[in-house]
Amino acid sequence: MRNLSIPVVINRATIAKSRILSSAMSAYSYNFPNVLTKLGHLGVCYEPVNGSTTWHTHPWKLGPEICNEDIWYVLRGKGVMYYKRAGELKALEFKQGDIVHSKHLTNYTCNTGDKILIIPYFDVPRLPFDERAYENFRSLTPADIPEEARPLDPPVLVHEEDIKPICPFPEGGAKIRPLITHKTAGSMLANVGIFIAEPGEGSDWHSHPLDIWMGFPEEDLFFVIKGSGTLYFRLNDKQYEIPLREEDLVFTGHLPHCVCNTGDEPLIMFCGLTPIKRAVEGEIPEICP
Numbered sequence: 041m042r043n044l045s046i047p048v049v050i051n052r053a054t055i056a057k058s059r060i061l062s063s064a065m066s067a068y069s070y071n072f073p074n075v076l077t078k079l080g081h082l083g084v085c086y087e088p089v090n091g092s093t094t095w096h097t098h099p100w101k102l103g104p105e106i107c108n109e110d111i112w113y114v115l116r117g118k119g120v121m122y123y124k125r126a127g128e129l130k131a132l133e134f135k136q137g138d139i140v141h142s143k144h145l146t147n148y149t150c151n152t153g154d155k156i157l158i159i160p161y162f163d164v165p166r167l168p169f170d171e172r173a174y175e176n177f178r179s180l181t182p183a184d185i186p187e188e189a190r191p192l193d194p195p196v197l198v199h200e201e202d203i204k205p206i207c208p209f210p211e212g213g214a215k216i217r218p219l220i221t222h223k224t225a226g227s228m229l230a231n232v233g234i235f236i237a238e239p240g241e242g243s244d245w246h247s248h249p250l251d252i253w254m255g256f257p258e259e260d261l262f263f264v265i266k267g268s269g270t271l272y273f274r275l276n277d278k279q280y281e282i283p284l285r286e287e288d289l290v291f292t293g294h295l296p297h298c299v300c301n302t303g304d305e306p307l308i309m310f311c312g313l314t315p316i317k318r319a320v321e322g323e324i325p326e327i328c329p
């Protein structure tokens with residue numbers, strides 16, 4: 041069976057921590073291994089009280105319309121994102137329940153609250169998309185990047201309570217809050233939202249195409265925020281299952297699969313789908329984990 045990746049589940053607690061700076065005040069993150077995916081990248085960033093990331097720029101790739109998109113959901117805490125636009129320093133305050141979409145902005149974030157800031161995020165195309173993009177991401181400061189090379193759309197902030205859950209699945213009964221989509225934030229590549237399933241509910245059985253856009257497969261990644269469940273998949277006429285628990289990072293792969301809340305409390309997940317060709321063309325709902 042050619043190139044059909046099986047699902048992979050890795051718990052956050054078992055991934056080595058990456059620190060952005062060596063300072064105790066710097067943010068750190070846990071990243072799902074890039075080798076498993078072609079386009080999507082999933083991680084969880086933590087910022088200690090009074091901590092921050094450092095100035096960085098997300099790269100532009102794949103032509104003027106398609107650049108790196110950085111999408112981060114404020115699971116806990118509050119902070120400020122500082123960014124440069126038209127030579128000016130701007131500030132965007134964010135709090136729990138907000139999700140922010142930005143393209144190749146030069147920015148950094150600070151924790152301004154009195155508890156740790158927890159931010160699951162979804163990047164697409166994943167970093168490093170190539171070595172040049174990686175250098176660009178890690179080493180440049182705002183002054184190093186010519187203005188004409190970074191036509192800057194402002195970031196878009198969406199609050200989850202402002203987006204009503206929808207039922208995108210023909211069966212299963214789970215709901216999605218479609219937070220960052222082509223419609224809500226002008227995303228060119230990503231559908232990101234919150235999956236909500238009561239006990240017994242889930243998604244329908246489905247699979248993601250292998251060649252959907254520029255030769256890339258459709259990819260489905262999620263982070264279990266709360267609750268537990270089961271990821272079912274089929275291979276060679278057999279059905280398999282992987283238990284899901286809090287803080288799991290999941291890549292569903294390309295075999296037929298579905299997710300079900302097999303626990304006894306609500307299952308809440310941060311989920312991202314890329315690319316979004318089928319969603320933009322109306323073939324599937326705006327988000328479909």
Ligand SMILES: [Fe+2]
Nearest residue numbers: 260292328329
């Ligand atoms: Fe899926």
